[in-house]
Amino acid sequence: MYKKMRLADTVRIAPELLGDPVEGAVKLALRDKLEGLVDKNIGAIVVIIDVIEVGEGHILAGDAGVYYDTVFDAITFMPEMQEIIEGVVLEVVEFGIFVGIGPLDGLVHVSQLTDEYVSYDEKNSRLITRESGRSITVGDRIRARIVAVSLNEREPRDSKIGFTMRQHALGKIEWLEEARKPKESGEEKESKPKKKKKEEKKEEKKQEDSKPEGA
DSSP states (O other): OOOEEEEEEEEEEEEGGTTTTTHHHHHHHHHHHHTOOTTTTTEEEEEEEEEEOOOBBOOOOOOOOEEEEEEEEEEEEOOOOTTTTEEEEEEEEEEEEEEETEEEEEEEGGGTOOOEEEETTTTTTTTEEETTTOOOEETTTEEEEEEEEOOSSSOGGEEEEEEEEEEOOOEEEEHHHHHHHHHHHHHHHHHHHHHHHHHHHHHHHHHHHOOOOOO
């Protein structure tokens, strides 16, 4: 889930930036320091939006830079358990698919892909279901539920997020759209006879009302 958060931190402004406007220099320093980092409490920091407040600068002995305490707004992304997400398949391997969701990646293991048996087509880099013959490959859009979250602050790329696509209304987007088509066409077929019968009854009543009395 994406969130807008107000955070506070201390940043170092390099000597070569001390002649620039303070807020601009602080924003650049915040971006260099924080964007792309992962925190277990707030998730991944996607982008620094605005600098809200900058305190007085202070220096440390032997350091030519200046340190500023600052308050700022940022967009963060925190994957939450049981959250429904939509993402794009980034990689297909024998044991599942890696899916990109914003700044992080997650895995749908083959056991959580579908109720059908799944085989791996290494040549074409895709997974194929045995019964229906459906396939999933790089670039496909999927809808899944988050079932496992383990964020790694030191190595964000090693964060582990697990998904399932086996529940109702989850799966490859094309599969979900195909599943809706028969239902929609069926409803349309049912509605036409009902409308026709209603019109017939209306016409019959009209004819009865138009008959002369005693006929």
